[in-house]
Amino acid sequence: MLDLGAGGKKLAGKESFRVKQLANDSETCQPTGSWCHSKVNSVTISRRLIGRFQAHRLATTSKRLDICAAQFAFVLHAAGIRSIKGWRCLEVGSGWVLTHSVIMYLLGASAILGTDLEPLAHPESLRSAIHASVKSVVRDILAPYEDHSQLRTRLDNLISTRRFSFRTLAKLGINYVAPFDPTTHQLPGEYDFVYSNAVLEHVPAEDLRPLLQNLVASVAPGGIMIHCIHLEDHHDIERAPLAFLAADARHFGRGVQASRGNRVRSSGWRRIFASLTGVQSRIIYEWHRKDVALPPRVDPSIAYTDEEDLRASHIGVVIEKSR
Numbered sequence: 001m002l003d004l005g006a007g008g009k010k011l012a013g014k015e016s017f018r019v020k021q022l023a024n025d026s027e028t029c030q031p032t033g034s035w036c037h038s039k040v041n042s043v044t045i046s047r048r049l050i051g052r053f054q055a056h057r058l059a060t061t062s063k064r065l066d067i068c069a070a071q072f073a074f075v076l077h078a079a080g081i082r083s084i085k086g087w088r089c090l091e092v093g094s095g096w097v098l099t100h101s102v103i104m105y106l107l108g109a110s111a112i113l114g115t116d117l118e119p120l121a122h123p124e125s126l127r128s129a130i131h132a133s134v135k136s137v138v139r140d141i142l143a144p145y146e147d148h149s150q151l152r153t154r155l156d157n158l159i160s161t162r163r164f165s166f167r168t169l170a171k172l173g174i175n176y177v178a179p180f181d182p183t184t185h186q187l188p189g190e191y192d193f194v195y196s197n198a199v200l201e202h203v204p205a206e207d208l209r210p211l212l213q214n215l216v217a218s219v220a221p222g223g224i225m226i227h228c229i230h231l232e233d234h235h236d237i238e239r240a241p242l243a244f245l246a247a248d249a250r251h252f253g254r255g256v257q258a259s260r261g262n263r264v265r266s267s268g269w270r271r272i273f274a275s276l277t278g279v280q281s282r283i284i285y286e287w288h289r290k291d292v293a294l295p296p297r298v299d300p301s302i303a304y305t306d307e308e309d310l311r312a313s314h315i316g317v318v319i320e321k322s323r
């Protein structure tokens with residue numbers, strides 16, 4: 001492994017190959033003679049099965065190709081990006097269904113790398129994500145960003161793919177590396193576009209700056225990052241999405257932050273983005289929950305400016321590296 005000093009560690013080629021293999025290997029758990037190993041194996045197998053179920057559920061709901069196409073097109077529009085054709089793309093925290101990476105393929109990206117803290121991806125779920133979608137809607141939504149006939153050819157290619165695996169995806173230019181921790185490691189190579197959706201709010205607050213600075217190091221000169229961040233309590237989005245702001249910091253450690261959200265408010269995100277070196281950032285959208293109650297008292301560990309800051313529920317940021 002190459003140690004790059006202050007900025008973090010860079011994954012060497014061999015290591016990134018090993019983690020790619022790991023994602024594949026976990027599907028084929030080999031039985032061993034020892035009780036301990038078979039227990040570990042059964043835990044791994046049941047996690048994999050739960051993950052497969054989760055992937056299938058998401059593939060037919062929020063990770064459907066048409067739904068993610070609309071979301072991605074909105075973000076490109078808000079950021080003022082007209083095309084990602086020929087770009088080298090990186091998706092951070094791509095989750096169970098690699099739909100956003102597939103959209104980058106549809107839009108003509110030259111190479112796409114999906115990464116995640118854990119090997120969650122189930123490539124076979126992409127078939128449901130594609131076939132549960134209205135194909136003409138995918139083409140129409142993405143049309144402002146790529147030649148229509150090229151979109152059609154690539155979409156037809158996806159539709160005719162009977163089984164998606166990591167190998168099938170690699171043929172489309174989509175590779176996957178997991179486990180990969182962007183807080184402690186930098187990826188080799190440079191990317192023109194780095195994207196994350198619903199990821200940064202799961203990162204413990206103290207890790208955000210090092211993680212983002214590591215990602216900045218992977219952005220090519222003139223390249224761009226977009227992060228879409230969801231600021232509500234992920235355990236109670238519908239009923240009381242802001243009540244978690246009252247919880248004592250002692251009960252909001254790294255594990256709770258990873259699962260419910262790190263509670264960084266809009267002003268906190270802006271401060272972190274402004275502190276990154278070598279880049280300029282701008283917020284491209286910010287929405288607020290004005291329909292729900294704020295807790296009577298906010299935990300003193302949470303930095304905020306005013307009520308509007310506390311009520312921010314979603315923000316999107318563009319971070320650009322100059323040439």
Ligand SMILES: C[S@@+](CC[C@H](N)C(=O)[O-])C[C@H]1O[C@@H](n2cnc3c(N)ncnc32)[C@H](O)[C@@H]1O
Pocket residue numbers: 063092093094095096116117118120180181182183196197198199202203204258
């Ligand atoms: C809510 S899921 C979103 C997945 C996907 N981006 C999507 O839009 O469906 C959160 C993702 O963030 C990843 N994640 C959580 N903490 C992370 C960290 N510290 N570094 C990188 N990824 C992380 C998780 O593994 C998971 O894939």
